[in-house]
Amino acid sequence: MVRMTLEAATELSEAVLRRQGFSQEQTRALTHTVIAGQRDECHSHGLYRLLNCVSTLAAGKVNVHARPEVHDQAPGIVRVDAKGGFSQLAFEAGLPELTRKARQQGIAALAINHCVHFSALWVEIEAITQCGLVALACNPSHAWVAPAGGTKPLFGTNPIAFGWPRPDGQPPFIFDFATSAIARGDIELHRREGKPVPHGWGIDRHGQPTQDAAAVLEGAMLTFGGHKGSALAAMIELIAGPLIGDLTSAESLAHDEGKGASPYHGELILALDPRRFLGDSATEHLQRAEALFTAMTAQGARLPSQRRYEARERSLTQGVEIPDSLYLELQQLA
Amino acid sequence: MVRMTLEAATELSEAVLRRQGFSQEQTRALTHTVIAGQRDECHSHGLYRLLNCVSTLAAGKVNVHARPEVHDQAPGIVRVDAKGGFSQLAFEAGLPELTRKARQQGIAALAINHCVHFSALWVEIEAITQCGLVALACNPSHAWVAPAGGTKPLFGTNPIAFGWPRPDGQPPFIFDFATSAIARGDIELHRREGKPVPHGWGIDRHGQPTQDAAAVLEGAMLTFGGHKGSALAAMIELIAGPLIGDLTSAESLAHDEGKGASPYHGELILALDPRRFLGDSATEHLQRAEALFTAMTAQGARLPSQRRYEARERSLTQGVEIPDSLYLELQQLA
Numbered sequence: 257m258v259r260m261t262l263e264a265a266t267e268l269s270e271a272v273l274r275r276q277g278f279s280q281e282q283t284r285a286l287t288h289t290v291i292a293g294q295r296d297e298c299h300s301h302g303l304y305r306l307l308n309c310v311s312t313l314a315a316g317k318v319n320v321h322a323r324p325e326v327h328d329q330a331p332g333i334v335r336v337d338a339k340g341g342f343s344q345l346a347f348e349a350g351l352p353e354l355t356r357k358a359r360q361q362g363i364a365a366l367a368i369n370h371c372v373h374f375s376a377l378w379v380e381i382e383a384i385t386q387c388g389l390v391a392l393a394c395n396p397s398h399a400w401v402a403p404a405g406g407t408k409p410l411f412g413t414n415p416i417a418f419g420w421p422r423p424d425g426q427p428p429f430i431f432d433f434a435t436s437a438i439a440r441g442d443i444e445l446h447r448r449e450g451k452p453v454p455h456g457w458g459i460d461r462h463g464q465p466t467q468d469a470a471a472v473l474e475g476a477m478l479t480f481g482g483h484k485g486s487a488l489a490a491m492i493e494l495i496a497g498p499l500i501g502d503l504t505s506a507e508s509l510a511h512d513e514g515k516g517a518s519p520y521h522g523e524l525i526l527a528l529d530p531r532r533f534l535g536d537s538a539t540e541h542l543q544r545a546e547a548l549f550t551a552m553t554a555q556g557a558r559l560p561s562q563r564r565y566e567a568r569e570r571s572l573t574q575g576v577e578i579p580d581s582l583y584l585e586l587q588q589l590a
Numbered sequence: 591m592v593r594m595t596l597e598a599a600t601e602l603s604e605a606v607l608r609r610q611g612f613s614q615e616q617t618r619a620l621t622h623t624v625i626a627g628q629r630d631e632c633h634s635h636g637l638y639r640l641l642n643c644v645s646t647l648a649a650g651k652v653n654v655h656a657r658p659e660v661h662d663q664a665p666g667i668v669r670v671d672a673k674g675g676f677s678q679l680a681f682e683a684g685l686p687e688l689t690r691k692a693r694q695q696g697i698a699a700l701a702i703n704h705c706v707h708f709s710a711l712w713v714e715i716e717a718i719t720q721c722g723l724v725a726l727a728c729n730p731s732h733a734w735v736a737p738a739g740g741t742k743p744l745f746g747t748n749p750i751a752f753g754w755p756r757p758d759g760q761p762p763f764i765f766d767f768a769t770s771a772i773a774r775g776d777i778e779l780h781r782r783e784g785k786p787v788p789h790g791w792g793i794d795r796h797g798q799p800t801q802d803a804a805a806v807l808e809g810a811m812l813t814f815g816g817h818k819g820s821a822l823a824a825m826i827e828l829i830a831g832p833l834i835g836d837l838t839s840a841e842s843l844a845h846d847e848g849k850g851a852s853p854y855h856g857e858l859i860l861a862l863d864p865r866r867f868l869g870d871s872a873t874e875h876l877q878r879a880e881a882l883f884t885a886m887t888a889q890g891a892r893l894p895s896q897r898r899y900e901a902r903e904r905s906l907t908q909g910v911e912i913p914d915s916l917y918l919e920l921q922q923l924a
Contacts, residue, residue: 330866332666332695361666363699363860367867390833392825406891410882418825429828431821481815487765487894490886491726491752494763498879499724501868506885507878526697526860532664533701534835544841545832548744551840552824557740560821 258583261575265303266291271590272306276313278320285344289375294576297567300441301376303578303586308374308518309342310589317517318342318372324349332361335500338371343523346371347380354527355387362532366525367500373397374518377417378432378561384527385421385428393417394492395523396505398512401436402476404486407463409476412505412519413440414492421530422549423542429549431560435489437480443469496524592917595909599637600625605924606640610647612654619678623709628910631901634775635710637912637920642708642852643676644923651851652676652706658683666695669834672705677857680705681714688861689721696866700859701834707731708852711751712766712895718861719755719762727751728826729857730839732846735770736810738820741797743810746839746853747774748826755864756883757876763883765894769823771814777803830858 260268269290273283286309294302312318322341326349329335334353338346350366357364377393384391397412417432437457446453447469458472459465466472479485497504502522503511511520531538549559578586594602603624607617620643628636646652656675660683663669668687672680684700691698711727718725731746751766771791780787781803792806793799800806813819831838836856837845845854865872883893912920 329869330696332697333867361695361697362664363666363695363697365697365862365867390829403886403889403891406886406889408889410885410889418821420825420828429824431818431825433818433821435818480818483894484765484767484769484814485818486891487752487767490763490882490894491754491765493882494754494879495724495862497882498875499862499864499867501871501875504878504882506882528699528829528833530833533667533699533833535663537835541832541835544838545828548824548827548831548838548840551744552737552740555737555740555742555744557737557820560817560824 257577258580259575259577262291262295262571265294265576268586268590269303269306272586273309275590276310276320279322282320282322282341282345285348286342289344289379292379293376294578295568295571296564297571297576298376298564300439302576304582305374306586306589312372312374312517315515315517317512317515317520326350326353328353329367332357332364333367334364335367335369337369340370340520341372342518343368343371343373343375347383347523347525351383354525355384355389358389358527358529359532363526363528366527367502368523368525369500369502370520371523372518372520373523376432377415378419378430378564380525381417381419381430381432382428384525385419385430388421388529388531390421390528390530391417391419391525393523393525395496396493396503396508396521397519398509399505400440400477401479401489401505402459402463403490404479404483407459407476410506411435411479411486411489411493412508413477414489414505416488416492420545422546423539427561427565429545429559429561433480435479435485435492436477437485438477440477443472443477447473496522500524591911592914593909593911596625596629596905599628599910602920602924603637603640606920607643609924610644610654613656616654616656616675616679619682620676623678623713626713627710628912629902629905630898631905631910632710632898634773636910638916639708640920640923646706646708646851649849649851651846651849651854660684660687662687663701666691666698667701668698669701669703671703674704674854675706676852677702677705677707677709681717681857681859685717688859689718689723692723692861692863693866697860697862700861701836702857702859703834703836704854705857706852706854707857710766711749712753712764712898714859715751715753715764715766716762718859719753719764722755722863722865724755724862724864725751725753725859727857727859729830730827730837730842730855731853732843733839734774734811734843735813735823735839736793736797737824738813738817741793741810744840745769745813745820745823745827746842747811748823748839750822750826754879756880757873761895761899763879763893763895767814769813769819769826770811771819772811774807774811777806777811781807830856834858
């Protein structure tokens with residue numbers, strides 16, 4: 257393993273992206289997200305993801321010079337056209353208007369269109385909670401997941417993420433999970449290692465349950481939580497697809513033309529302002545949320561992002577570690 | 591079984607509620623919801639629920655004369671104080687302002703406070719989709735469900751429901767499910783019948799997994815989908831509790847003082863207007879949602895409310911059926 261400071265990791269990421277031709281603004285925004293993932297030890301969303309950025313570019317599926325355009329769609333809706341770039345800069349471009357609208361209206365939506373997407377949603381959720389707002393976000397991906405009762409891939413791994421700001425400098429309550437039973441990368445890992453996958457992860461191309469990782473990758477993944485998870489996955493297709501005038505996971509996969517690039521679609525983000533919901537009694541009521549968190553941890557339940565925040569503490573003092581092979585690969589790309 | 595027309599079922603419900611002292615408006619709104627449940631063969635939310643209304647009243651936990659008050663909280667938020675009545679009339683009172691705000695702002699929230707709650711959310715979701723809007727709703731209940739990794743009841747069964755309007759007179763795409771693994775009533779049914787419950791429904795009061803229904807009812811129910819379902823249940827506590835200045839499931843259960851009445855809390859409902867998100871291209875993009883539904887049903891996956899709509903068709907022509915014992919009980923209350 258190679259250990260490096262967060263500053264060195266940032267420089268490495270920026271060097272790779274600049275060398276690939278990404279604009280200065282795209283490079284900065286992408287690096288912010290990649291370093292946040294590495295810092296919190298979400299390794300699959302850390303520096304490793306730069307390889308995806310590079311391969312997506314090689315496939316001709318991302319615009320390195322994209323300059324997002326912000327549209328004031330309605331009093332409660334801001335729309336950002338990412339212009340075929342990665343999602344990060346589009347999110348940054350839309351955030352000030354989203355927070356302004358949420359504070360004014362009480363609730364507002366940010367619809368990002370035409371973006372290439374590879375990142376965890378918690379980075380964006382955290383940015384919204386830092387403005388004192390409650391946030392909910394979701395997006396489709398590529399059609400890899402069968403609906404409950406079905407046999408063929410139709411939904412994406414369709415993540416949903418939620419954030420709740422906390423007082424006194426405490427990190428926000430955030431969850432961010434795929435509505436698939438497991439990440440696709442985990443199934444690929446099982447295939448590479450020749451290990452059977454657990455029951456419930458997927459079905460083969462005939463729609464039969466299987467523990468053969470390769471058969472699942474050729475067949476379809478399943479959602480978490482049976483028909484309930486499947487219903488949520490369908491909701492995400494709808495509200496982060498047709499509702500915002502953007503692609504479903506099936507349409508994103510068709511757009512890919514077998515290139516294996518990152519998905520191309522939209523993203524829906526909602527922001528709610530507790531101060532508009534609660535007025536002068538906001539502080540009092542938000543204290544009751546703290547009582548809920550205390551009741552969770554007191555009985556041994558973990559808050560969803562606890563591990564990430566612990567990793568963050570470590571990384572801020574000790575830096576981050578990546579495998580030698582990844583380090584060499586990134587150096588060659590830089 | 592006793593078979594009756596929907597008109598007769600409506601008269602029976604109204605007679606029971608009037609006799610118990612519910613105001614004319616409360617009686618009408620409650621009956622609308624109870625009959626919708628019976629019509630769609632959601633038996634536990636049909637005429638059977640009148641027994642809950644009566645026992646909740648006998649416990650002194652509902653206001654039969656409550657007149658909801660509508661407050662214009664913010665440009666994107668309408669708040670309705672249900673004044674301790676059942677939720678239905680409060681929802682009806684807030685609906686016109688919710689739809690007006692959603693059409694004006696693009697997205698709006700309805701927060702119902704201080705309501706006694708027994709009904710499925712799909713009835714309200716369907717009313718919003720009939721206005722051409724997308725809807726999302728959730729509420730806490732009584733603290734019966736342990737968080738993932740925990741051992742004690744903290745969350746409610748916390749339902750979440752979603753609706754999507756469909757063109758050409760097709761019934762909306764609607765799902766409505768508890769974030770608990772199963773409804774509490776199903777566990778009670780297993781106890782009465784002396785049958786073991788499946789793995790994953792609950793734990794005993796020492797936090798150990800058990801298949802003993804009585805032990806689960808004394809211990810805690812579990813969420814669906816492991817830590818993901820648990821995260822959703824926590825989100826519902828937060829956004830339909832403290833965010834709207836109302837009780838969590840633990841607070842609702844404390845308020846009950848062991849009376850076994852219906853939960854007392856708030857409810858959060860969001861409405862989104864596809865026409866504000868999409869402008870002139872709404873029809874085109876909503877057609878892509880239809881393609882998603884077709885792709886689901888073509889591979890044998892059921893749309894979430896399909897069974898309900900089939901039951902509705904039957905009930906509209908053939909009437910509804912309830913057990914003799916329930917019919918007699920209701921007649922005595924009427």
